[in-house]
Amino acid sequence: MPLRLWPFAVIILPLTALATVLAWHDTPPLHTAAFLAVAGAVLTLVTLALAGHEPAAEASPPADTAPLQFLRAGMGRELMELLPQPLFLIEQGGRIGYANLAARDMFPRLSQARHFANLLRAPAFVEAVTAAFDSDEVRQAEFVLYQGGELHLRAHVCPTRGEITDDAAPVLVLVEDRTHDRKIEALRSDFIANASHELKTPLASILGSIETLQGPARDDPAGQERFLALMARQAERMKRLVEDLLSLSHIELSEHLAPRTECDLLDTAREAGAAVSPLLRKQGVTLEIALSDQPHPVRGDRDQLIQVFVNLLENALKYGRPEGRIVLAPADGDPRWPGMWGVSVIDDGPGIAREHVPRLTERFYRVSAKASRDRGGTGLGLAIVKHVLNRHRGELQIESTPGVGSRFTVRVPKAPESVSQNLAGAGNSTVSR
Known part of the structure; x- marks a missing residue:
């Protein structure tokens, strides 16, 4: 009181x-x-x-000493715990004296009394901390850590001059995670490089057709019709390329965030089959959907999973046998991928040589660049599939035998038991084709 x-x-x-x-x-x-x-x-x-x-x-403390007593009373530590950025104090001698919650989350091996150089093995960071102990200047250090992937970090190292504790002055370190910013920069750079390379050929074709229409074909109706059709095809190719590049960039930006919504894997495959069926029938290709009615619940982005199956079915159409057969079927369990549902897209095309299989999901990689362009391919379809499955913590399994055909199997982790029960009770919607 x-x-x-x-x-x-x-x-x-x-x-x-x-x-x-x-x-x-x-x-x-x-x-x-x-x-x-x-x-x-x-x-x-x-x-x-x-x-x-x-x-x-x-009595109330003087105004000039209130902040210092405020921190030493324990409220300063509570405020530092609430900071969203990792922050820790390094004592004289190099041992870590304090780390807030964000720092403990980012560096699971972090513990008090451990030397900071054993935690962050980055020469630039070690040099900045050492220099901060020797001077009163604030230092900055940028470095990369490999911790389940690349982490691009920037550390702000500040001498405290004894203003935080009564002991010898520690060094305060605030860590800024710049991984997302670097990823955006890399994606922007890759987008410009890839787009300029892939757009060069159709642009050159369109410009050549325009010159021909303005010159030799000026008074040639048949020639005009032929070159206008060529320009339309090249413009459509450019449109597909830009759409795929934008889609891939969007997926890569959210790749580190696992989906939180729920859907049924077989339903997404059926919906993709229904979307592609008119195109398959037009090409004389038979689509056989051999999917069961049993629920296959997953935690995933429904639209992205539909895009995965659409891309695989379109690939089977482009590179399969003319008037051939494509099968959409559930995949058997595999001990290499426990706890996953699987769906396979199987074609009876010419197959793929073994040396090409590991590189099929690379951007713009084509077994035959000319054949891919002739069929309207952008070289990005399987790259999109790979990054969507990375976001879902899934796998793409590719099996192919030259002269027999190919099997592309999508594997996605099963939903938790509670999700499975909810989906099973709600029933399973069926998409007709």
């Missing part, structure tokens, strides 16, 4: 007790009131006298 309130408690409580006792003994009201008034006056004088002797330690 604040000091300014306790005198009132000292007055009220005894008076209440006295009133109760007098009422119990049937004391006349006039005598009771007089007695309480005298007792109240005496207690008031006593408590006011005591309140005037408050200890000096309870």
Whole structure:
């Protein structure tokens, strides 16, 4: 209770007790009131006298020292715990004296009393911390850690001059995660390089056709129709290329964030088959959907998984046998990928040589660049499949035998048991083709 309130408690409580006792003994009201008034006056004088002797330690600190005492009282540590950026203190001698919650999350091996150089083995960072101990200047260091992937970090190293603890002045380190920014920069650079390379051929074809229409084919109706059709094909190719590049860039930006929504893997495969069926029929290719009605629940992005199967079915159409057969079927379990559902896209095309298989998911990699362009391929379809499955923590299994055909199997982790029960109870929707 604040000091300014306790005198009132000292007055009220005894008076209440006295009133109760007098009422119990049937004391006349006039005598009771007089007695309480005298007792109240005496207690008031006593408590006011005591309140005037408050200890000096309870007085408010001067304005210039309040922040320092505020931190040393423990509130500073609570504030540092709430910071979203990793922050830790390095004591004299190099041992870590404190690390906030964000730092402990980013560096699971971090522990107090451990030397900072054993935690972050980055010469630039070690040099910045050493220099901060030797001078009063704030230092910065950028470095890369390999911790389940590349982490691009920037550390702000600041000497504290003893303002945080009463011991020898530690060094405060604030870490900034720049991985996302670097990824955006790399994607922008790759986009420009890949787009300029892949757009060069159709642009050159369109410009050549325009020159021909303005010159030799100016008065040739048949020639005009032929070159206009060529320009339309090349423009359509450019459109597909730009759409695939934008789609791939969007997927890569969110690749590190696992999906939180739920869907059925077989339903997404059926919907993709329904979307591609008109194109397959136009080309004379038969699509056989051999998927069961049993639920195959996964935690995934429904639209992205549909895109995976559409890309695989279109690839089977482009590179399969003319008037051939494509099968969409569930895949058997594989001990190499436990706890995953699988769906396979199987074609009876010419197959792929073994040396090409490991590189099929690379951007713009083609077994035959000319054949791919002639069929309208952009070289990005399987790259999109790979990055979508990376986001879903899944796998793409490719098996191919030259002269027999190819099998592309999509494997996605099963949903947790609770999700499985929910989906099973809700039923399984079927998409007709």
